[in-house]
Amino acid sequence: IDNDLGATDQTFGFDTAIQIATDALDRIRDTADSHDRVMLVEVMGRNAGWIALHAGIAGGADAILLPEIPYRAQVVAEMIQRRRSAGKNYSVIVVAEGATPYGGEVSQLEARLGEMPRLMGAAHRVAAQLDDYLHEASMRVTVLGHIQRGGSPTTFDRVLATRYGVMAAQLVHEEQFGKMVALRNGEIVAVDLKEAVTAPKLVDPSSQIVSQAREIGICFGE
Template identity: 45%
Template sequence: MGECKRIGILTSGGDCSGLNAAIRAVVHCACGKGWEVLGIRQATLGLMAHPPQFTKLEIDQVDPLLTSGGTMLGTTNKGDPFAFPMPDGSLCDRSEEIIAGYHQLGLDALIGIGGDGSLAILRRLAQQGGINLVGIPKTIDNDIGITEHAIGFDTAVNIATEALDRLHFTAASHSRVIILEVMGRDAGHIAIAAGIAGGADVILIPEIPYRIDRICDKIKQRQDKGKNYCLIIVSEAVRTQEGETVTMTNRLGQSRYGGISQYLADQISDCIGAETRVTVLGHIQRGGTASPLDRLVAAAFGVAAVNLIDNGKYDYMVTWQNRQVMTVPIAEAIAQYRTVDPEDTLVKTARGLGIYLGDLQ
């Protein structure tokens, strides 16, 4: 411990706010130990390149990035290196090229910032190629197991909450039902947190089924009390009342979540005749200045990751538990996909506030 090291850092998967704050923390802590930090460009694509694509990171370079959204290193969420799509349409295992890039750079360790999918790929590469890997969890979905916070989640909730705050006025002014569709992949953490904080009347998440007539009952109850509008927040992965997934397919044949809010708007209009409008927040949730909490968590994670390397403790991920940074094996962390528990405190809170949150079977 304590000897000069050369470490790499990369960001993988979808971008989010707080990534640059984590990079900054790693550089500050590592350079304070006299180490060299190489920022790998475009995630594993940078190690796959010939020669590997990287930037030597210095404190003065990263200091201004504390509040910047996105990632200064770039990222990718396409192209599994074990089945990498080639120009001719074939799939090729290019994992050894990435491993070779790591060793070509003479790295003593690699810090990977990513979600469960990215960390699973990085761990497989590490196991195969002798890469000393440390993981930092990031995802606006907050669905990585064994951590209360992942980088990016709090900012996404803040943005969704602000959207609800703004939609209140338009909904009230025009006596409308307004539906806000938010991200979350297959977990409803953003929807339930923002829904409570933003005063939504209905919160729909993938984990709990619902009925259209119960949503309409909620709208009628508000109307009977003289409240002429209603705010609904829905996670993109919510299914139809019949349990069907709602997706959109682009011209390349790729299927993505999308359309559940319009489905709900049509159903509500048919059921109760209410004038209904839809707002899809989309990638706005990923961008912008990171919230103070995301910056704090990112800073704590970055320092903890460097200290893991200093102690020679690899194949671990840093996590936030009980108001402190802990470490768990990466395999254990990514094995547990964290959805909203129907008995969760926020579920009980929403029901206690009179918010319609679906119907438990």
């Protein structure tokens, strides 16, 4: 669901995940507004911040913290203070689980032998850092966690997965192995597995979508 697989424009499950996260943000923004609170919402995204970026834009987040853009808590705190000065006494901050402070490391639990380290506590860490600058602020953290992986898929994901399945069956029938089905420019194509796993697809801090998010006032903690 992280949409971080190389060689394809979009992975199946991503659209559903951002819809779930966006729905949650819509509800959280309402309670943030009514209770004058700073709400931090942690979403999945170990190395790639696609879920945080898309859900944050769609859900009207005031700040989005991504693994690809190291953040400074002071910059986020200043954004919150500017909103208060403008009469907006609440803020919604979307935090990818792999978000990292400038000069720091990702927040994670120690791994058992042979296991991948579990990321945990990114949003709680941001809240603690903000508290150093906003002592009087009422902050709450919501970790969406595994609900992003479940539920009914969106129409887009249903169609995409069906198209992937048809192409995969065709490849097996033609004995074209070592391939991955991918979406490119609206078409389903076959790509070499090596190409697919060579490098993850990460958010480019200089990409158009990030620039457009900045233009509408979203803070990335830079």
